[in-house]
Amino acid sequence: MSTAREVVLRATGLTKRFTTRRNVLGRAVERLTAVEDVSFELRAGKTLALVGESGSGKSTTARLVTALEKPDAGTVEVCGTEWTALGRSALRRERRRMQMVFQDPYASLDPTKMVVHTVGEPLLVHEGVRGQERDRRVADLLERVGLSARHLHRYPYEFSGGQRQRIAIARALAAGPDIIVADEAVSALDVSTQAQVLNLLLDLQRDSGLAFLFISHDLGVVRQVADHVAVMHRGRLVESGPADEIYESPREAYTKSLLAAVPEVSPSRRRERAGLVTESSTGEVVG
Template identity: 55%
Template structure:
């Protein structure tokens, strides 16, 4: 089911995901038959509009990173399909997928691990220019310099190696490499979680500025809800491989429907919260079930404070409201506090918010891409 944002409803999705699933076989018989498997991603459906930021959130191990790799077909799905610009890329050839990867790039969590320590920064950024034949060979050095300036680095730093840069600078290099092929979509897999708070603010403001100037769409995978609220247009919440709620960012944070979303918001620490400011979301109890044998019915029912006997057999189908907001709780409109007018406590980090404002005022202004490149 597709939930386009209101501002992009007249446009075609840049990415469509339909019933996507991925099982990893973890044990085989002597004859090679699968004996045990883990359902990392199960029946995920959503769309991404041009210029939109869709955040994917959830606990560690819920399938966020696997979903990102499925979108790029770094791993093949077990079920479902992925459409990029209307083309089904699920089973296309490797050569055809390479052409599509020009339009969808990935930023990894650890910038140092994702850079070749034996290649200079110029070689690293020039590699996608060569692979995708973006610009002629004689213009690559100029294009590398432009990309470095675009992400706030100096062109004379092009001949340095990754170990000569700080963590934030290395992440800027990774962003420049992702921009080199002139993509339409960038998947950010925990792209700022390894950085200091001040550097996080710089990188996030850089991403927002690049999105505004280049019309990029982002799939932003993160566990930090404060960062997600700052950068996302829509949010998809995952639990044990399934999307349990998806909708506009403001609605997710102010009026969450699913008990799991409420629990995520209630778990955010707040220093000295006002006595009148109480979270409507109850804490989850118990341990996360094994993905080898997920619970029947609603997968959250073993930990949900609002669980009832029917939840053991209820399906996890997303129930879509008129405004496009969808969640997988069959009894969401019967939960306590669902119609309260006071918003749920928002994820706030005053130090991070001040840094966002400060770096926004002195944000890097990227140069415009060269004509034809």
């Protein structure tokens, strides 16, 4: 059934290297491959989760996909348009199709801007909407994310972490995107708030057919939202597939060790997990 839906995001062979040392002439002498040959597809109305530990390249992949960084090789295609081939102003216009929600709700909102300006920015930039029309539409968006019109003229510092993340989601929705890239979007939140925001994302997906690229290190969270999972390790995709398959019968040793290390509240799940991984290979990398 899922195969019938159109592909809204396709990454092909994404590769990114960062220069870690330069010589006196400014030439790169040392490079770090952050992402190597990463390919995946995301279909309309579905959620693809990119999981991995720190340094696995998942956040760099998110920045490549959203064109905040240029890949050294590979292409990104969004709703049939190849973003990696677009000029600056064409890319700017296309950006509304794919929006982003960041990890730290305290850093991702401009502290000098009132909510109405932050959330209304995509409306202004893409449609030139301002004034009362803007206020009305921002108020609608705030209500969709569980806030209200009373919050229009408030500043970010007046909100809790969960509320800020709702504001960030409202801003992403304002552009009317097909895809939302959520980079560790609930990682900084407390358990109870996290559940609220996850439910909100799931509701939005059900109501408006959004596709999510969900980047997270938290395998419990990913389990609750993902249709497909892609596991990254040292810049490469090591395993990908339908979520149930990855969680119930992982093939790669790395995926197994990752799943085995997740602390579980439920004793029964702990026993299941012990059966899943006969021998955990959790060797820590030194230095």
